[in-house]
């Protein structure tokens with residue numbers, strides 16, 4: 032089953048504070064999507080509305096053509112992992128997995144057991160007493176083994192150490208290949224996890240500023256390095272996101288496609304051209320409000 036999520040002029044207001052401002056986009060197909068945004072940009076609010084935990088203030092959100100709010104049938108297809116401590120605090124990790132098993136129609140208990148072993152999750156410890164990393168591991172196991180058609184992971188893996196995080200990325204990709212579905216991961220660790228994304232959604236201060244396949248996005252920005260004068264001449268009239276200088280050398284990050292004529296110009300000025308990493312592009316896009324894709 033292929034998933035479709037539609038946001039139509041979606042707005043979330045908390046009293047006087049607008050957490051999401053008229054967000055419109057359609058996500059479709061089985062893919063791993065990165066939901067990127069700085070702290071407080073509205074990621075959790077968006078995920079919680081997709082799960083049906085929050086009601087939009089105005090506009091609408093549709094998952095498979097239905098509104099998720101108070102929709103118990105749809106809820107069984109949408110797994111939202113945020114804080115396992117809040118959901119399962121008083122029970123042992125082993126029982127949390129059993130309870131999750133009863134909630135998810137596609138739950139794979141054998142897979143959950145093997146993940147618990149790989150992450151060395153102490154099954155007899157109460158969830159509220161798990162270390163931060165182990166709580167994150169439990170969240171990752173719940174999200175992966177739920178095999179929900181729409182899986183929303185809200186910085187689930189943030190408490191894990193590097194070893195556990197790489198284990199998680201490996202498992203996520205392997206399981207996604209075996210069981211394609213829509214997985215949306217909110218994250219700040221773009222450098223690490225960015226390689227998994229096929230598509231990214233960037234929100235900033237409640238606005239949707241970008242929704243693109245990663246491949247296309249990475250073709251939209253590049254960095255050039257050379258002497259200051261040459262870089263300045265090359266970038267005249269282009270949309271420069273950021274510059275860095277070291278001695279007589281200068282590097283400029285440019286938002287825009289590298290056309291054939293620009294490449295020839297870069298060669299003429301002996302400039303080194305390299306793609307801009309997703310992380311850098313994200314930082315620039317969310318620090319310069321006026322740059323919009």
Ligand SMILES: Nc1ncnc2c1ncn2[C@@H]1O[C@H](COP(=O)(O)OP(=O)(O)OP(=O)(O)O)[C@@H](O)[C@H]1O
Nearest residue numbers: 045048049050068069070071072073074075076077
């Ligand atoms: N229940 C609430 N009442 C009032 N304001 C809220 C509430 N929940 C969130 N907010 C505010 O709405 C904005 C968006 O919050 P949200 O948690 O959705 O952002 P986020 O991108 O997930 O942030 P972070 O990356 O820091 O977790 C923030 O300014 C936050 O303070």
